[in-house]
Amino acid sequence: MGSGVKWKSALLLLLPIPALLGSLFIGAYPLPPEITLQVIMAKIASPFAQSPWPQVYETVLFEIRLPRIILALIGGVALSVSGASLQGVFRNPLVDSYILGVSAGAGLGAAIAIAFLPSIPGVTQVLAFSFGFLAFLVTYFVARERGETPVVSLVLAGIIVTALFSAALSMIKFFTEAERLAGVVYWLMGSLAIAGWREVAQTLPAIGVAFLIIFFMRWRLNVLSMGDEEAKSLGVNIERDRLIVLFATTLMASSFVSVAGIIGWVGLVVPHIIRMLIGTPDNRVVIPLSASVGAVFLILADDLARSVTTFELPVGVLTTVIGAPFFLYLLKRRGGGTWK
């Protein structure tokens, strides 16, 4: 690694800190920047001291904005790291955490909850997570044959499972009355509007553990991306290692999707940006940097979502609106992308 790469990497790794702090200044409640700064400084200086300003300032900053920003950070990490890992496992740079059917599964789970069980608190998250994970398990076991799960079978099984779960989702939408249907549709667009410390507490442990697993397997991902036979020849227990990676990525993706709905394109675009900026596909670099840049990307997208208009925009739509054209730009500029 050249020293230029090291500098760039260090810079990118630190980027979430200014993004997090800066985003505290953004939001619907009219809080003057200089006051915000004072409140933050005072909080950092003595976290438990009695504050001289109105309670609502603290509530806005530390009970509404901060958990939301932190959830965006966690989600950005979850989506981009799972995207980068799956791109390695599937040897395909155009893959993200939804290839195994996780989004279709989570969507169906959430729709069932919103349409039929609206009175039970937290049921949307539970069902979205369970169905997301269920979809992955179905994909995995459909693809498995004689103790092996070839990549091609996984892709095909993922497509089939996605199709089936999406069809079931359409069916539910069809039978749902207009008001609840709006809830389903809004959920599917992805939003961090409900974010509070509770959602952070619900997602952080699973995503944290899964991230650590991937983080420590990051070099091994390079070997997995060489294909089954080659990885085996090099001495990798491919079935075991791949299952661990798939499990960890699904855990990350469905945990986050369960509280935020479906937020697309982060997992696809961020690893690409990293590979281009740093000039290496080495996952020892790509994984940690995807985590930090993914976090920044989702924090900023959510800043836009809650500040551009007087009402909330669904952040999942924004990430797509920003991500898709940017991706196109990268493809055109590089004439086919970095993987050539």
Next chain:
Amino acid sequence: MEVVRVDGLSFSYGLEFRLKDISLSVDRGEVLVLLGPNGCGKTTLLKCINALLRPERGSVHIDGRDAFRMERNELARLVGYVPQVHSPPFPYTVMDIVLMGRVSCLGIFQQPSGRDYAKSEEALALVGMDRLRDRPYTQISGGERQLVLVARAIAQEPKVLLLDEPTAHLDFKNQLMILRMVRRVAKDKGLGVVMSLHDPNHALLFSDSVALMGHGVVTALGRPEEVVTAANIKNVYGMEIEVVDHKKTKFVVPLQDL
């Protein structure tokens, strides 16, 4: 000392036999060439030796141990496999590729250390590719890639090297260079080598023994000049050749138009 021993190995895809009752052995420092027409089972045999395919009958022993009773990482510390030149989906550097040869010595959550880098540098230098260490593997020539893959197999520190048509897609000069390199490494490091080749002349020039294969059976096995004869070649390829002497080296010359 024997490092590869194949005994009565048979392999079939479904009902069709692809390999029938194959037995052979390779000593340390010995280069065995598998020679035969397309589809005769050379690659299948290499995959069986590397325990990537499980034979119906028979056994494979590497350094005295049953290849099918070892974990993949144990086997990879004994057998280095050199696939045909390929192009991976991501443009890893040459060093990244060679470093992958160390995975069998590392735990699932471990990253390569300075020692693994040293072994990889050494292997790259051995095949003369150290100057390309930081170049993207996808941007070097076919011959260079093949050498890098050999270096990766050497970085595994194996006792056996398996090569699947290492000369495929290479130009005239690179073919000879790679074969010379393989033979030198085999002698220097005392590795047993099994490689499949297409050209009988290469077998004559660069092997210690030849297994001539046709339709999944070994039709002749022994020293190159004993195996590569007009009668044996006709038997397997169905064509007339003559073996001629040129400056004490034997060469195969085709006799008739195909």
